[in-house]
Amino acid sequence: METIQPYTPKEIMTIMAAREIKNGDIVFSGTGISMLAAMAAKNINAPESVIFFETGAIDSLLEELPFAVADPRIMYWAASNSRLTDSFATMQNKITGDKVIAILGAAQIDKYGNLNTTCIGDYFSPEIRFSGSGGGCDVASFVPRCIAFMQHEKRKFVEKLDYLTSPGQLEGKNSRKKAGLRPGGVSVVVTNMGVMRFDKDTGKMYLDKFYPGITPEKILENTEFNMDISTATRADPPTQTELKILRKDCDPQRLILG
Amino acid sequence: METIQPYTPKEIMTIMAAREIKNGDIVFSGTGISMLAAMAAKNINAPESVIFFETGAIDSLLEELPFAVADPRIMYWAASNSRLTDSFATMQNKITGDKVIAILGAAQIDKYGNLNTTCIGDYFSPEIRFSGSGGGCDVASFVPRCIAFMQHEKRKFVEKLDYLTSPGQLEGKNSRKKAGLRPGGVSVVVTNMGVMRFDKDTGKMYLDKFYPGITPEKILENTEFNMDISTATRADPPTQTELKILRKDCDPQRLILG
Amino acid sequence: MTNSLNKVIPLKQAIEQYVKNGSHISIGGFTINRNPMAAVYEIIRQKINNLHLYAHSNGTGLDELIGAGCVSKLEIAYGGNGKAAPTCIRFAQAIQNNEILFEDYSNYMMSLRFMAGAMGLPFLPTLSGLGTEILTKWGFSRAMRKSDPKIVDEKLIVIDNPFGNWTGASKVVLVPAINPDITIIHVQKADAMGTCSIQGLSFADIEQVKASKQVIVTCEKLVDKEELRQNPDLNQIPFIHVSAVCHVPLGAYPTAVFGHYDYDSRYLRKFAMAAKNPDEFKKYQDKYIYGVKDHKGFLNVVGQKRIDAIKADPRTGYAVNMKRD
């Protein structure tokens, strides 16, 4: 029997991601929970962080939650409205790119933090076709820190991706560097069960934090590949302050929190 | 004894250049006499031609003559104010670039229409240093037709340039193509004595027109290299209509005509 | 692509004139924003087929064109359509059912490919995609590429940085230019010569236009030249790039036009629901596309109520407190 949690899985995921965002970071955000994490960080722990969209808007005033990165809601009161070529250049350029932290989703992730957002099954004749890279491959190529949001399921934490859309540590060790990529890619994975990071030397995913009520073993059961859980500790649950700000200031209508 | 001419050398040069501009052309223009030629064409023979500056202004309303391609006078009432990277891309792009006719000046020209706007003497330790390429090299690389405005003097029409800044036909024949350049470069030279063009096969300059009162021989005397004058004919002098429009509508204060 | 003073023609005529079976085409906008939908529906009505479509993230327009069977080849970064369809449904089905040839890129790669085309270059470099299957999985075979002069011989090329380690890059990916036969965009304002002013994000519209051999602009407002000349800084597209101008109010509906109207989330959901089922989708198309004469007829079927519901607030540029479901 688990204790009744004063927060939902979506809420703890949002707070865990928000804590990764530092003051002054430029937060590359999609929609849904990633947007909420960016807003939570700005309201809680990183007031001088800046929300940034691949479509070219920087520091928009989000009076309403956007439902897409091309939602007209992101064009209002921005510092600048530009275009795709400018926004990706901002990340490809190390001067600004090194300050970017991205929040990404995926259908599959492997032990090196590579992501698949393209298809399940054969690329040319897939069982399920997804939307494709969008800006995911670009961001994962360019910026030093990416948060991946995932549901923790065996079919999503896989030994081998059906398609490698966005680069993490590729085949581990120095393979990312050998391919010609900068240090970067997914640096932290936030799921409904815990928080995973990557070993600096091997590039392999390890369990850093498990949520209250979740055991490292349960996380392993939901992961197809083997993962080091030896250094994992229990996550500090969301504080009352964090939850209050998240609920009252970031998504009062629970459009995303549900 | 020469007959009294009803026009000045500057006026005939301007009209000769204006006649090269076709309706619908995009006229890449500098300042001074090149600007005046563009304005004359627009007012006389090419009403739908468009004046265009390397600094990024297109179809500006020139209520006053600009003294530089960054003069604020070109920013007024333009179709678009953009930037250097956009303006050169407009010429590098064949779709628009093929409609561009450029007007250039130079310190030296050779028999293949290559231009020097960099220096007299050794490049590293010159007797005279000029401004340098600016956009000249770019335009001469990209667009199919360029008008060169020159004073016809032996030290300007030289056997060998002190520095090759902007490409014409390079060493003639197919050398421009071999270097990787598109067809283009200086296609016509307008001087105070006549109009020169380039042989399609050899790439060599020949005399096309000599002005009333000027002989082909006099032009040769003022040209260091040998030039075919065998097909030259006398230029049709500026008409009364052309002169009237030039004087009344294009430079009523004679800022450039002097 | 002319400098004539008046390029205004009816949309039907513009599509007939510039979009042909087999044309290489791109459309403006991004997912649920500023897609040239009136033009898309007209292409579908004219039953133009075998299109080669270049897309970064053109959502609604892309899925309608694919759903209507107009597209046979697709180069794409992202096929999603906001909340209604995180993956475009007809797009996914066309791939799952092997109905189209397709090739995947990233959004930056596709944007750069248009930019290379706009700059008159054969390629541009990027640091994106090294080590991924975007580089290694080609949707168009080498043989097909060789046989079709309109398709570049190689998908992407990786080279060592020719300037040594300059800027810290050891390798770069070269992405080949795209020069579509025709690009269609929808803008807030254009004049009769074709100068355009886009309000809000321009996505990759500017690059797509400049890369394209012919360009159709549909506009919310057809304005006097004088109105645009008063602020040249806001005119991202000068007339020299434009072939035809069509005045089509609500021409991006059901996608959004900043400052004018929001996306119609209800319509998009209806489209997504219908897209899941072939019979429903046929009914949807018969009612909204084939059953009407033009965009006005389409908007009549949609009804004034929906148009009113999405009207933009002048302060924010979108429909404040609109019910979005």
Added chain:
Amino acid sequence: MTNSLNKVIPLKQAIEQYVKNGSHISIGGFTINRNPMAAVYEIIRQKINNLHLYAHSNGTGLDELIGAGCVSKLEIAYGGNGKAAPTCIRFAQAIQNNEILFEDYSNYMMSLRFMAGAMGLPFLPTLSGLGTEILTKWGFSRAMRKSDPKIVDEKLIVIDNPFGNWTGASKVVLVPAINPDITIIHVQKADAMGTCSIQGLSFADIEQVKASKQVIVTCEKLVDKEELRQNPDLNQIPFIHVSAVCHVPLGAYPTAVFGHYDYDSRYLRKFAMAAKNPDEFKKYQDKYIYGVKDHKGFLNVVGQKRIDAIKADPRTGYAVNMKRD
């Protein structure tokens, strides 16, 4: 390069903090327009030397910096200053007298080099310059390049088009990126965070800013954030690129600022006349630069009469019927 809410500091302090002996620097504007002259004069007053200057066509600012002996290395496309000096006089003399190391490019090449820097790329391609001496005459020797990690190993590289004959290009020139230590621009409007709005042509300012490790913005008007946020489409530079903001009215004088004031052709001619003669030039500098404390002091010496004479007409953005000689 921070996201702090207030980056406003005095110009003197900004120059002290960001411009060092030996800095690699670029300045905004073009010939006689929007050069950051207040900053240029402050650099001269602070006797900063050994600068490595990257210029496309920065006329007035360039010639003052060279004339004052601040520059030891120069990469440049064009050294001209409008009617007053078709070739910048101190620039020409410095080269003729072997006083500086210099290397020639074209305007597009220099703009692309900043653009490559802004895009985070090691290089960009162009079709410009094939067959010219811009490619073959290097101002910086191979040995010097090798020994200085801040200078790229090769000036320009020509490669065969790796995509065969795609777009009709057989060869391309690769131009290496520039990432200056510091770029200084002057704009019409900025807010305290550093978001900037440039009115009229932006020349290569945006690329220069984004390519640069540190950026100083001087502005005609320091405005509230709210004023800029009302029209994000007019803000070409978001604050994330900016290190310091200095409020310096008339900060581009004697060059023009569209919508505010024209160039002062009389001052420019006086400067050109003085530049021809070392004694006259020393007198000029003593009076206008070294003899004053700051830009306000400089403007006092210039006198209100000249300031009034160049005031822009609100309709056209320049001084209508101004006597230009």
